Amino acid sequence: MKTPRDLEALIEDGVIDEVLWPLRSGKEAAVYAVRVGTEVRCAKVYKDLAQRSFQARAQYQEGRKTRGSRQARSMGKASRFGRRESETQWKNTEVDALYRLAKAGVCVPTPHGFFNGVLIMALVTDAEGQAAPRLGEVDLSAEEARDFHHRLIGDVVRMLALGLIHGDLSEYNVLVAPDGPVLIDFPQVVNAAGNNAARALLLRDVHNLRDTLGRFAPELNDTHYGEEMWALYETGELRADSVLTGQFVFDTELADVETIMLSIEDARQEAEARELGRSASAGD
Numbered sequence: 001m002k003t004p005r006d007l008e009a010l011i012e013d014g015v016i017d018e019v020l021w022p023l024r025s026g027k028e029a030a031v032y033a034v035r036v037g038t039e040v041r042c043a044k045v046y047k048d049l050a051q052r053s054f055q056a057r058a059q060y061q062e063g064r065k066t067r068g069s070r071q072a073r074s075m076g077k078a079s080r081f082g083r084r085e086s087e088t089q090w091k092n093t094e095v096d097a098l099y100r101l102a103k104a105g106v107c108v109p110t111p112h113g114f115f116n117g118v119l120i121m122a123l124v125t126d127a128e129g130q131a132a133p134r135l136g137e138v139d140l141s142a143e144e145a146r147d148f149h150h151r152l153i154g155d156v157v158r159m160l161a162l163g164l165i166h167g168d169l170s171e172y173n174v175l176v177a178p179d180g181p182v183l184i185d186f187p188q189v190v191n192a193a194g195n196n197a198a199r200a201l202l203l204r205d206v207h208n209l210r211d212t213l214g215r216f217a218p219e220l221n222d223t224h225y226g227e228e229m230w231a232l233y234e235t236g237e238l239r240a241d242s243v244l245t246g247q248f249v250f251d252t253e254l255a256d257v258e259t260i261m262l263s264i265e266d267a268r269q270e271a272e273a274r275e276l277g278r279s280a281s282a283g284d
Contacts, residue, residue, distance in 0.1 A: 004030070015115050016034045016035065016036050029045055031045070036120070040123050042121050044118065044121065109122045133175070146220070153225050157240065165205065167189055192233065202226055
């Protein structure tokens with residue numbers, strides 16, 4: 001295996017001692033097992049700009065803070081500097097989220113630093129010490145599925161209580177460790193308060209978990225945890241330790257379109273009258 005250039009630099013700087021083997025590779029990054037002293041950890045190496053598309057990122061980046069007005073303007077353009085700023089923010093978002101989530105008790109890999117664009121984390125392993133499988137790669141009993149669902153929903157609640165939504169949660173970015181599921185991959189994490197798509201992304205995350213684990217425990221398919229937690233979040237009642245029921249009463253009443261249209265027309269006429277009044281005053 002050829003050592004990636006970014007990891008060669010970390011070896012030269014003494015951050016890691018050796019690259020052991022590749023763990024997985026996706027559209028955004030490649031992950032390697034590395035040795036740091038006597039410990040085996042993992043290193044997430046983000047792929048080059050030219051190998052990745054920024055088009056799908058817009059819905060996730062809405063509402064994120066940037067370092068300054070120049071950076072914000074540049075990120076809205078297709079310039080080289082703007083793309084580089086978007087890339088930097090994309091990486092930093094994952095690192096910042098990982099530290100915040102670990103501190104809040106969300107089950108994520110323990111972060112061990114961010115060096116020259118490479119994220120070093122704890123290696124999540126199975127009972128034999130091998131790299132842990134993904135949730136979609138294991139079979140579960142009904143009891144295990146219910147337990148995993150309970151833990152994962154708890155982590156989603158803890159994230160939302162911090163104002164964060166994973167945004168791409170599925171069976172592919174949950175690892176199965178001996179003591180339970182572990183959430184991974186956070187570059188697309190969403191600002192719940194500042195993103196217009198926040199509710200839809202949260203529901204997609206929760207429904208993906210429900211669909212995956214509902215294969216083993218079918219009763220989970222009748223739950224609505226996403227809708228319940230979002231309703232609590234909107235009213236400011238969601239807490240990290242909120243106890244959810246999975247039950248949610250949907251609003252089935254049809255909107256009174258006629259009344260709404262009359263209200264809009266009244267407002268239009270009032271605005272028009274005010275404008276006529278101002279014009280008449282100006283002519284006196």
